[in-house]
Amino acid sequence: MTAEISFKEVKKHKSKKSLWMVIHNDVYDVTKFLEEHPGGEDTLLENAGKDASQAFEDVGHSEDARELLKKYKIGTLPAADKRKDIPLNCNTLKWALLALAGAIVIGIVLKKTMT
Template identity: 70%
Template sequence: MARIISLEEVKKHRRKSSVWIIIHNDVYDVTNFLTEHPGGEDSLLDVAGKDGSREFEDVGHSDDARELLKKYKIGSLNPEDRISVVLPCSKLKWALLALAGALVVGIVLKKYLGSK
């Protein structure tokens, strides 16, 4: 059974000697990963003791990084403390979506206006 950890407990671990972070309502002790993190220890210390889901997704971690994260999982956030993090699409995704929409509109207009 997974250990249930309160938000108050997570908040106690925001020092270099003990770094816990929350990613998608799971709690990770990344203390031993600080020196190995490719983005540097500061990126982990910035979200120490709090939810880092948005930052984790904004960076666009690889499948390998997501697999490695499992090694550091120590439990799940207490359901009463959970928050729903709505992760925005990156600017690139919005740009691609807008471009696709413009192409569709262009094709439809050409087909219907060009045939008359």
């Protein structure tokens, strides 16, 4: 079972000694990842104790990065603290656009073959 951690508690952890952040309503302790982060520790420190969902998605993290993130998950926000306006995962958006493009191509092909 995943622990519920309030956003108020997350806000207390914003230093190099204890760095927590929220991504898509899940809470992560990335203190041990500071030195390993490819973007440097400043990026993580800027988002320490905050909801970093938008910053995480803006960078366009790979599937490997998303998989690695699971290692640092320590809990989830309680229902009262959860955001409903979380940005779309970039990969979800890419697949949606690809499906739309495919539908358009199929429509054009069908129209040309029917006439």
